[in-house]
Amino acid sequence: MTSEPTQPAGKYVLFDVDGTLIDAVENQRQVWGTWSARYGLDPDEVYRVALRTRPMETFATVAPDRDPRACLAALHELEDEDVRSGVYAAFEGATELLSALPSGRWGLVTSNYEHRVRGRFARTGLPVPEVLVDAAAVAEGKPSPVPYLRAAELLGAGPQDCLVIEDAPSGVRSGLCAGMTVWGVNAPVAVDGVHRHFGSLREAVPEILAFAT
Missing domain, CATH: 3.40.50.1000 (HAD superfamily/HAD-like)
Known part of the structure; x- marks a missing residue:
């Protein structure tokens, strides 16, 4: 057998x-740029951090005095809009x-x-x-x-x-x-x-x- x-x-x-x-890449840069403007932050610095970390870690680094849940909600709103209307x-x-x-x-x-x-x-x-x-x-x-x-x-x-x-x-x-x-x-x-x-x-x-x- x-x-x-x-x-x-x-x-x-x-x-x-x-x-x-x-x-x-350009979509992510634009989303983080718009988010940064809402919080009065340097968009280039925020994007540099965001490339290396997850969002909650990014918020802790660039906006430690802000409510991270509110920061995340604002980011999600912008990202969802990008899915609907962004060009990629x-x-x-x-x-x-x-x-x-x-x-x-x-x-x-x-x-x-x-x-x-x-x-x-x-x-x-x-x-x-x-x-x-x-x-x-x-x-x-x-x-x-x-x-x-x-x-x-x-x-x-x-x-x-x-x-x-x-x-x-x-x-x-x-x-x-x-x-x-x-x-x-x-x-x-x-x-x-x-x-x-x-x-x-x-x-x-x-x-x-x-x-x-």
Whole structure:
């Protein structure tokens, strides 16, 4: 009696969203700029902090004397309006890539909220996967490994079988601390620690598909 051949272990791809699949940098800058104006703060300084931290941590740094709940409510209002009326687009290659990936083998890991991701994906025509780990899904955000580990758990994947696609240092650190392979995209120079670097998502598409399929 012969045994059935062993199937190869699956490979999984986990994507950051803003800056990786969706070109939302200018939108984020405008949202934080409007928020800063409401509180009489320097928009450049606020945005510099916001790039490195989650909103509540940003408020504690740039507006420690303000009610953080009110700050967050104001930010959410501006971000929701941006989803409805902002101008943004998917990076070149994103539609082709996500449409070609095997179902159940990829997910999204974002510091944003699910309803905004779904709104942007609907407007840009990108498919939404079954697994989407957002800011509300975990107690610790990037650069903690928790978001990427949670996504792997939901996919039934081991960290060693996951490829993380990121554009920012905090996300790269999150993926590395989770024990995953991390590739950087959409940056002129490589973020410290990435295993491979691509100047654009478009350049990375064939390599990501080769990893996953």
